[in-house]
Amino acid sequence: MQTIKKTSRILHFALWAVQISLSAGLIWAGLTKLFTPAQPLAEMWPWTAAHPTLVIVTGFANLISGIGIILPSFFKGKDQLVTATAIGIIALMLAAAGFHIIRGEAFQIGVNAAFAALAGFIIWGR
Numbered sequence: 001m002q003t004i005k006k007t008s009r010i011l012h013f014a015l016w017a018v019q020i021s022l023s024a025g026l027i028w029a030g031l032t033k034l035f036t037p038a039q040p041l042a043e044m045w046p047w048t049a050a051h052p053t054l055v056i057v058t059g060f061a062n063l064i065s066g067i068g069i070i071l072p073s074f075f076k077g078k079d080q081l082v083t084a085t086a087i088g089i090i091a092l093m094l095a096a097a098g099f100h101i102i103r104g105e106a107f108q109i110g111v112n113a114a115f116a117a118l119a120g121f122i123i124w125g126r
Helices: 002-035 038-044 052-068 079-102 110-125
Strands: none
Touching: 002 038, 002 052, 002 079, 002 110, 052 079, 079 110
């Protein structure tokens, strides 16, 4: 019984650490896309120069996902919202990876894969 409680406690802390990390990464990406001027943003992410509307859409999607992966955890019994957000993050990351692969930028999908894996861990743990 003691081992189960200890494992449960470790999982709880691991989930929080992953949720906070994923939230920070997504919020940073969202704010960067929404508030960085076009030229510096295009230097950082070349695809943004050709797709300004997509930059805004994905910026809001990242920002909402970053908030949604952590905020419901502060309210008792709202873990299903965290799980739903994590599923949405995986869908967003798959779409982003597909976009980069189509553009011949497969080397850029590492962050997408990492974010999707973190979201998958949250789904598994919750």
